[in-house]
Amino acid sequence: MSFPILSIKKLNTVFHTPSGDVMALRNLSLEVNKGEVLAIVGESGSGKSTLGFSILRLIENPGEIISGSIVFHSPERDVHILDLSLPQLREFRWVNISMIFQSAMNVLNPIARIEKQFIDTFEAHNIEGDYQERINKYLEIAGLGKQVKKMFPHELSGGMKQRVNIALALSCEPSILIADEPTTALDVVVQKEILSSIMRIKDELNLTVIFITHDLSVASSIADRLAIFYAGRPVEVGSADKILRSPQHPYTTLLLSSVISLNTNREASLKTMGGSPPDLKKRIPGCSFLERCPIGEEACSTYDLFPAKVHGDVFVECIHPGKLEFEMEVNK
Amino acid sequence: MLTGRRLKEEKWLPPSNEIISFRNVDKVYKSGHTTNYALDSINFSIKTGKTLSVVGESGSGKTTFGLASLGLIEPTRGKIYFQGIDITSLDRIQKRNFRSKTHMIFQDPYSSLNPYNNIFTTVSAPIESFQKGMSKEERRNKAAEMLDKVGLSPGADFLDIYPKSLSGGQRQRVAIARSLINKPEFVVADEPTSMLDVSITSTVINLMKSLKDELNFTMLYISHEIATSRYIGDDMAVMNLGRIVEYGSPEEITKSPKHPYTDLLIRSYPKPGQKLVPGETRHGDYNVYNGGIKGCTFAYACPFKIPECENTKPELREISQGHWVACFHPIN
Amino acid sequence: MLPEVGPLETKTLKTKSTTGEVSFLRGALGNKKFFSGFIILLAFTTIGIIGPFIAPYNPYNTSFPSWLPPTSAHLMGTDYIGHDVFTWFVIGTGTSLFVGAAVSLITTFLGTAAGLVSGYYSGMVDNILMRTVDVLLIMPTFPLLVILAVYLPPTNTTTIIILGVLSWPFMSRVIRSQVLTLKERPFISAAKLSGYSGKKILFSEIFPHLLPLIVINAVYIVVGAIVAQAGLAFFGLGNLASVNWGTSLYWAQSSDAIIYNAWWWIIPPGLSIAIIGIAANLFGSGLNEYVGQRSGEVR
Numbered sequence: 015m016s017f018p019i020l021s022i023k024k025l026n027t028v029f030h031t032p033s034g035d036v037m038a039l040r041n042l043s044l045e046v047n048k049g050e051v052l053a054i055v056g057e058s059g060s061g062k063s064t065l066g067f068s069i070l071r072l073i074e075n076p077g078e079i080i081s082g083s084i085v086f087h088s089p090e091r092d093v094h095i096l097d098l099s100l101p102q103l104r105e106f107r108w109v110n111i112s113m114i115f116q117s118a119m120n121v122l123n124p125i126a127r128i129e130k131q132f133i134d135t136f137e138a139h140n141i142e143g144d145y146q147e148r149i150n151k152y153l154e155i156a157g158l159g160k161q162v163k164k165m166f167p168h169e170l171s172g173g174m175k176q177r178v179n180i181a182l183a184l185s186c187e188p189s190i191l192i193a194d195e196p197t198t199a200l201d202v203v204v205q206k207e208i209l210s211s212i213m214r215i216k217d218e219l220n221l222t223v224i225f226i227t228h229d230l231s232v233a234s235s236i237a238d239r240l241a242i243f244y245a246g247r248p249v250e251v252g253s254a255d256k257i258l259r260s261p262q263h264p265y266t267t268l269l270l271s272s273v274i275s276l277n278t279n280r281e282a283s284l285k286t287m288g289g290s291p292p293d294l295k296k297r298i299p300g301c302s303f304l305e306r307c308p309i310g311e312e313a314c315s316t317y318d319l320f321p322a323k324v325h326g327d328v329f330v331e332c333i334h335p336g337k338l339e340f341e342m343e344v345n346k
Numbered sequence: 347m348l349t350g351r352r353l354k355e356e357k358w359l360p361p362s363n364e365i366i367s368f369r370n371v372d373k374v375y376k377s378g379h380t381t382n383y384a385l386d387s388i389n390f391s392i393k394t395g396k397t398l399s400v401v402g403e404s405g406s407g408k409t410t411f412g413l414a415s416l417g418l419i420e421p422t423r424g425k426i427y428f429q430g431i432d433i434t435s436l437d438r439i440q441k442r443n444f445r446s447k448t449h450m451i452f453q454d455p456y457s458s459l460n461p462y463n464n465i466f467t468t469v470s471a472p473i474e475s476f477q478k479g480m481s482k483e484e485r486r487n488k489a490a491e492m493l494d495k496v497g498l499s500p501g502a503d504f505l506d507i508y509p510k511s512l513s514g515g516q517r518q519r520v521a522i523a524r525s526l527i528n529k530p531e532f533v534v535a536d537e538p539t540s541m542l543d544v545s546i547t548s549t550v551i552n553l554m555k556s557l558k559d560e561l562n563f564t565m566l567y568i569s570h571e572i573a574t575s576r577y578i579g580d581d582m583a584v585m586n587l588g589r590i591v592e593y594g595s596p597e598e599i600t601k602s603p604k605h606p607y608t609d610l611l612i613r614s615y616p617k618p619g620q621k622l623v624p625g626e627t628r629h630g631d632y633n634v635y636n637g638g639i640k641g642c643t644f645a646y647a648c649p650f651k652i653p654e655c656e657n658t659k660p661e662l663r664e665i666s667q668g669h670w671v672a673c674f675h676p677i678n
Numbered sequence: 679m680l681p682e683v684g685p686l687e688t689k690t691l692k693t694k695s696t697t698g699e700v701s702f703l704r705g706a707l708g709n710k711k712f713f714s715g716f717i718i719l720l721a722f723t724t725i726g727i728i729g730p731f732i733a734p735y736n737p738y739n740t741s742f743p744s745w746l747p748p749t750s751a752h753l754m755g756t757d758y759i760g761h762d763v764f765t766w767f768v769i770g771t772g773t774s775l776f777v778g779a780a781v782s783l784i785t786t787f788l789g790t791a792a793g794l795v796s797g798y799y800s801g802m803v804d805n806i807l808m809r810t811v812d813v814l815l816i817m818p819t820f821p822l823l824v825i826l827a828v829y830l831p832p833t834n835t836t837t838i839i840i841l842g843v844l845s846w847p848f849m850s851r852v853i854r855s856q857v858l859t860l861k862e863r864p865f866i867s868a869a870k871l872s873g874y875s876g877k878k879i880l881f882s883e884i885f886p887h888l889l890p891l892i893v894i895n896a897v898y899i900v901v902g903a904i905v906a907q908a909g910l911a912f913f914g915l916g917n918l919a920s921v922n923w924g925t926s927l928y929w930a931q932s933s934d935a936i937i938y939n940a941w942w943w944i945i946p947p948g949l950s951i952a953i954i955g956i957a958a959n960l961f962g963s964g965l966n967e968y969v970g971q972r973s974g975e976v977r
Contacts, residue, residue: 032971057543058514201403201570206614209622228544231615235622258619272548273618274573276600283555284548284577290513418867445873458864462886475873524868 016047018087019189019222020069020111025082027061027068034295038064038077040246046190051216051223053233053254055269056243059291062226065243066192069224070107071095086110088189109139112183114176116195121179122167128178129163132185139186148185155218156181157211173204180211184219191216192224197232209236230273234258242266245292245302251321252328262324262335264310265303270340301332309338362430364391365532365564366415371424373410373588384410385421386588386643389662392532397558397565399579399596401572401611406585408568412534415566416448417441428532446476449525451554453537455517459509465520466505469493472528492523495560497553515546522554526561534566539574551578572615576600584608587643590662594669604665604676607644642673650675705968712964718957719897722950726775729768737765737921748942755942758933766926767946773922774904777838781903784842785849786896790888792846793853798861798880808854811847819844823906827915837916841903849895856891860884890969894962901958908951923947 027039038061046052056062067073069084084095088110098106115121123131132149141148150160156177167175176196183191193212197205213236216223227233233240233254240257241248242265250263261267271285278284289306292298300315301307307314313333321329324336373385384407392398392415402408413419414426417433425432428444436444449472452458459468469489473480480488486505493501496519509517518538525533535554539547555578558565569575575582575596582596584605592605603609616622642648645655652674660672706712734753735742742760746752754763792811796804823840830836860866861884869883904923910916911924914932918925926947930936935943 057545202572202614202616203403203610206616206622209616213622229616230544231618234619235616269544270618272545274548274551274571274577275618276573276576276612276615278573278577280577280597283552286549286552287545288549290515416871418870442873445871449871450868452864452868454864458868460865460869460883463883471869471872471874521868524872 016050018045019048020046020224021083021085021087022046022065022069023083023085025065025068025084026080027064027073028078028080030076030078031295036294038246038294039068040294040298042082042247044241044248044251046222046224047239048189048222049216049220050238051213051225051236052239052241053225053227053237054241054243054248055227055230055233057228057291059245059294060243061246062228062243063194064246066113066194066224066226069095069192070111070113071098071103072113086190105139108135108183108188109186110188111190111192112186112188113192113194114179114183114196116198122175124167126166127163128165128167131178132163132182135182135185141186152181152185153178155184155215157207171204172200173207176200176204176208177211180208180215184215184221187219188221190222190224192226194226195228196225198228205232212236230269231275242269245298246294247302247331248329249303249331250328252325256325256328260325260336261340262328262330263303263332264307264338267338267340268306268308309334361391363394365394365429366392366566367427368411368415369425369427371414371421371426373407373414373419374422383407383588383639385414386639387424388588388590390583390590390593392564392566393581394531394564395562396580397567397578399567399569399575399582400585401569401575401582402585403570403611405587407588408570408585409536410588411585412450412536412566412568415532416450416534417444442476446472446528447531449528449530449533451518451521451525451533451535451538454541455514455521456509456541458521459517461509464506464508465489465493465512468509469505469520469524469527471524472530476528488527489523492527493520495526495557496520496523497549498523514542515550518542518546518550519553522550522557526557526563529561530563532564532566534568536568537570538567540569540571547574554578572600572611584611587639589643589672591644591672592670593662594671598669602677604669604671605644605673606648606650606677609677610647650677706965709964709968711960712968715957715959715961715964718953719961722771722954722957723775725768726772729770729772733765733768735762735765737761737769739765745938745940747940754946755940757929757940757943758935758938763926763943763946766921767950770922770926770947771950773834773920774907774924775900777834777841777907777922778900778904780838781841781845782896782899784838785846785899786892788842788846789849789895790853790892792850794857794880794885794888796850797854797857798876798884804854807850811850814844814847815851820906820909823910824913824915827910832915832917834917834920837907837910841906845899845902849899852891852895853888856888857884860887890965894965897958897961901955904954905951908947923951 022042022044025039025042026037029036029038042061042065054062054065064073064077068079071079073079079096082096086093086095093106093110095103095106126134129149133145136145136148149163153160153162158174158177158181162170162174162178167178170178197208200208209232212223212225215221225233225236237254239252240250240254242250242257242263244265250257250261250266257266258270261270268285268287272287274284287306292302292305301310304310304314321331322333322335323329368388368390371385371388372383375382375384386407388411400408400411410419414421417426417436421434425434427433428448431440431444433444466486466489469492470485473485473488490501490505493499493504498504498516498519509520512520538554539550542550551574554565567575567578579596582594582599583590584592584599584607586607592599592603592608599608600612603612641654641656641658642660645651648655654674660674662670662672664670665676707716739762740760742752742756742762744756744758744760746756748755752762752764754767757763757766792807796807823844826840827837830840866879866883869879874883907916907922908924908927911918911922911928912931914928916924918928927944930940930943
């Protein structure tokens with residue numbers, strides 16, 4: 015039986031822009047179970063990265079978390095992340111939840127040796143003990159040799175830099191790792207290596223991983239559960255196997271159908287999804303996907319965003335889940 | 347055919363069904379002590395009227411290949427022929443003629459459109475330059491017609507707006523309209539969908555495929571994405587570190603790759619709905635690449651390496667009807 | 679597991695109205711710094727233009743008593759030989775601004791042209807222009823200015839030409855570096871492929887991107903020239919017969935206005951120079967901020 019390690023309730027994050035407030039996360043609720051890989055899949059503007067940043071309270075001006083709660087359930091006590099004071103937050107971050115980013119290059123300090131960057135991290139979080147031993151351990155876990163310690167970031171390839179970031183993110187022994195598009199800037203071969211590493215590490219360290227990506231193929235190759243994001247909310251959440259086999263929300267269905275794979279029929283034209291996501295500056299009544307939905311009806315415009323439970327553990331925010339037929343040769 | 351001065355020293359005449367021919371082309375970048383072969387003695391042709399997909403990782407030289415075929419990059423050595431004329435030494439009239447027959451679709455639809463120009467100015471630029479007799483009214487009609495064709499309809503409504511009010515997908519459609527308005531014979535598309543969302547990618551690919559059938563030009567489609575390349579290409583070439591290592595029909599290459607590098611690429615490609623099995627990595631990394639490699643570019647990581655691979659350069663050879671590979675021991 | 683989710687609460691959100699398209703100037707005026715800089719510059723320009731019409735007396739009329747403190751007849755009092763200081767101030771504002779604007783015009787033209795050409799056409803032209811710029815940049819400008827002013831005829835035109843010719847190199851550097859970045863952008867390649875000539879790319883594709891930068895620099899140069907002219911006049915160089923802020927300060931200093939405690943004579947030109955300097959900085963950095971924001975929104 016799985017139990018939650020992170021509970022997010024009614025979270026609202028907005029970005030104040032000159033032309034209005036963009037509601038990046040709209041009353042979002044989500045739970046992350048201990049020891050799982052939860053992949054958050056969405057297109058640009060769906061709020062997937064905003065969620066990652068909100069969990070660690072890295073949202074900066076003009077963004078603002080205006081309401082909601084994020085609770086981290088550690089074995090000892092529950093930590094309400096949004097209520098932490100700044101010093102408490104500094105102590106909490108990285109030691110309990112850490113994060114790796116898409117742009118591996120911009121995260122590392124270009125003029126400090128890798129070793130120094132580890133030591134700075136340890137000192138910032140009051141970690142004691144044998145630093146060298148600890149650095150070696152985490153470099154090895156991330157699949158790097160000891161010699162990397164003495165190198166500068168520019169001496170490393172993109173994949174190696176991302177590995178260093180993983181090692182850094184794990185070095186304070188967090189329970190949750192948030193990976194925000196960690197392989198998007200990398201080539202496929204390196205991408206596969208990094209994904210394999212994350213999976214291996216996860217088992218080794220009993221880690222919970224929140225994997226944020228725009229790529230359904232990548233998500234399905236690593237995730238236990240999927241959360242499909244659309245317009246600032248998860249529209250379908252549940253076991254990856256079930257969702258990939260029989261998607262219930264029309265958006266998930268269309269998204270899955272528009273994935274181009276090595277089995278796509280070259281003679282037929284590709285399946286597409288018309289329209290574009292709704293303007294998040296305006297209040298969206300009912301289902302946010304209605305405008306693009308091929309099976310939308312009038313009732314959808316007043317639907318009050320209540321997730322329906324199907325298949326036991328899949329939650330779908332749609333009044334007629336599974337109605338849009340799914341036909342695709344994805345699993346071949 | 348290009349009109350203008352014929353060069354005296356021109357001895358080699360490419361076959362008439364090849365629109366672009368590379369003869370022994372090198373492009374070398376030097377910085378400090380490092381020498382990089384972005385193109386390493388390329389001998390290759392693009393067939394008239396077909397779509398050639400070029401697949402490769404970053405640093406494979408695929409973009410350089412595209413830019414060189416448009417004369418935007420001067421090769422360090424060798425000659426590039428467009429319909430039999432060497433484009434590395436064109437006179438003014440020839441150059442104008444060549445330009446009027448070629449265009450390009452860029453990766454980033456945000457920086458490939460000038461934010462200060464309205465859509466009419468942007469789309470009609472090629473006919474403004476090459477069809478001097480045309481009145482502004484005619485150009486407006488033509489541009490509107492072209493915008494209709496790329497799915498921005500009614501095209502006339504888009505003429506006077508600026509790129510900032512368009513989405514990424516719409517911008518890419520504008521870029522496609524600009525590249526095709528003067529009915530070019532050869533178009534290079536450099537990762538045209540890599541900045542777009544999944545749901546928009548398939549729409550843009552469909553659009554390019556149908557426009558190609560309608561307007562009948564030759565397309566060079568450059569991408570790191572093997573599935574899209576397979577879908578859109580009539581032929582496919584795989585590049586690695588400045589060389590073309592495999593060439594043939596997309597179906598055959600993706601089903602039974604002959605070069606170990608192609609095989610690695612395909613095995614690394616995440617497949618939707620299929621969980622990753624950790625393990626299996628390439629040994630060695632890019633930083634080893636530094637200047638002209640004597641043998642095979644993949645020798646450093648090839649599991650089937652024989653001593654010959656290190657010292658002798660494998661040339662592209664036809665191992666079965668229409669399937670070319672540069673390897674001494676192709677996979678069976 | 680998804681717990682219950684209620685309807686979206688929006689009462690805490692304050693959504694500003696969407697304004698849609700805003701013209702560049704109106705948008706920029708929304709920036710506080712730009713707005714205040716713009717208003718101050720506009721006020722000085724207005725004084726400069728209408729100065730000759732609102733001046734109550736002839737600036738060369740010396741029939742008034744000397745050292746008069748401000749009264750209703752003489753808003754800013756009179757000077758050591760009985761000039762009306764207010765008349766000098768309003769007319770002087772015009773002269774100073776005219777010299778500044780004229781210098782700025784020359785500099786902007788030379789600097790932009792040199793920057794565009796050397797940035798876009800690399801090679802020989804670039805080399806020659808940039809070496810010239812190097813030479814001009816390492817020369818200490820003010821001493822050179824002083825020496826030239828001593829040997830050349832003391833007229834406003836001379837001052838304008840000397841300042842104009844000496845201050846373009848810096849501007850051309852700024853423009854050149856901007857052109858160098860711009861010409862690597864894909865839309866320039868697209869323009870090339872569309873058959874645009876080098877000249878057309880330079881003027882219709884690259885130039886519009888430079889406009890804010892050119893305007894900012896032009897305003898800085900206006901102020902720089904006003905200060906330089908005042909500096910020359912203060913040392914008794916240039917055209918001392920001209921009525922401007924610099925000559926006002928020169929005469930005040932040489933006739934010991936400080937000893938006579940004639941603050942009404944010193945403060946108007948002195949403070950004006952300081953204020954216009956601040957205004958130019960507000961204008962420039964405000965415009966910069968706005969352009970940055972705007973291009974951020976363009977993306």
